[in-house]
Amino acid sequence: MPIAHGSYDDLLADPSVEAIYNPLPNHLHVDWSIAALEAGKHVLCEKTLGLDTADARRLVDAAANHPSLVVMEAFMYRFHPQWIAARELVSDGRMGELGTIKHSSATSMTIRATCETTRQSVVAHSSTSAATRSARPASSSTTNLSVYSD
Secondary structure, three states, rough: OOOOOOHHHHHHHHHOOOOOEEEOOOOHHHHHHHHHOOOOOEEEOOOOOOOOOOHHHHHHHHHHOOOOOOOEEHHHHHHHHHHHHHHHHHHHOOOOOOOOOOOOOOOOOOEEEEEOOOOOOEEEEOOOHHHHHHHHOOHHHHHHHOOOOO
16 A cells, blocks of 8 residues: 555545554454544454444444445455355255254463453453453453354
C-alpha cells in the first residue's frame, strides 16, 4: 500500500480506503469496527468479533445502521477449499444423509490470568472457555482458542 497513516483515525478519514482489516487486540474489535462503519468502510474483523454476546450485539446493531457495508468475522473456514469440498460432498448426497457433525481439536496448555479489578486468579488447562469468560479484557490467545472449544 503506497499510503501510510499516523493514526487509526487518519486511516478511517481517508476517502481512498474502502475497507479495513481489524487485527487489534480483542477488546478493541467492536469499538474500532463501529468507527470504521461510521466512516463508511467495510470491515473484516479478526476473531473473536466481540468479547461476549452483548459486545458483539453492539457491532451487529451498528452494522444494521449501515446496510450497504459488509462486516465479516475473519474465519477462514468458510472459504477454505477443504470445507467447500466437504459441503459439496454433503449437499450432493455423496456422503449419504447428514446426521451429526462432530469436531474436536486438542490444545495442551495452561493459562493463568489475574483479573485486574478483583485480583482473582483464573487457571485453565486445555479448555480455555472459563478463563475467557472470567477476565476482561480477554487476551487474544485465550479468547481465540475458546472460539474453537465446546
